Amino acid sequence: MKLCLILSLVLLGTVSSFNLKNEDIKIETSDKEETLNQEQVISDEEESLASGEDDSWWEKEEASELAPVPATKEGDNVCPKEEDIVHLAGTSGCQSCRFLLIRQSKTFGNAESICRRCYRGRLVSVHNYNFNSLIYRTSQGLNQAQVWIGGRITGWGRCKRFFWLDGSSWNFAYWAAGQPGNGGGNCVALCTRGGHWRRAPCSRRLPFICSY
Missing domain, CATH: 1.20.5 (Single alpha-helices involved in coiled-coils or other helix-helix interfaces)
Structure with missing residues (x-):
């Protein structure tokens, strides 16, 4: 047991x-x-x-850069005076189109805001070499080396995307040597010497061109 x-x-x-x-x-x-x-x-x-x-970070970045910044200089949110405006004639493809070169320097977001609020237009889109040359010749007399056009860049590397603020197709580009690359800013500026395009930080203050 x-x-x-x-x-x-x-x-x-x-x-x-x-x-x-x-x-x-x-x-x-x-x-x-x-x-x-x-x-x-x-x-x-x-x-x-x-x-x-x-790509959610692209969307956040885009919304932040396109937003007009608070006024930091007197007249930031005031429509340009006539003496600060150069009227451009219509192109052969659109005689009724109107364009303005604004000689005041604004950030990309504030420039777009002025185009919309003061002229019911947008920062200009460029779709051919002839019109690009017209902008270049008109802006040659400016002291600034660049002017804003309505091009934007999002993404990185192979996922990089280009678009115009007015929604038109991206069917033409005139990049300077080495551009657009992967850095230097997400907004597009046209050089007043040579007419080529470069990436630029959207916070930079430059003259700009509106279409309306």
Whole structure:
């Protein structure tokens, strides 16, 4: 009888020990799975950023850069005076189109705001070499090296996108050597010497051209 009792206790101890080892194995396995899952989430996030699939930061950046900045200089939100405006004739493709060169220097966002508020227009889009040359010749007399046109850039690398603020198609470009590249700003300016385009920080203050 005593022998049976001793055997029972030994067997019970062996089973309990086996169960504890199983529990340890399950806990260890669970910890490893959780770690792997966390690593997979981080890997997925990194891959998404690298591939450009998550472009929410572009949208935030775009909204921030296109927004007019608060007035920091007297007259920032005032419509230009006539002496600060140069009227451009219509092009051969659109005789009724009207364009204005505004010689006051504004940020890209404030320039677009003035085009819309004062003239019910937009920063100009450029769709051919002849019109680009017209802008270039008109802006040559400015002291500034560049003028704003209505081009914007979003994204990076292969995910880079170009568009005009008025929604027209991007069917022409006249970039300077080495442009547009992957840096230098997300707004497009036309050089008053040579007429080529360059990327520029949207916060820079430049003269600008409205179409209306």
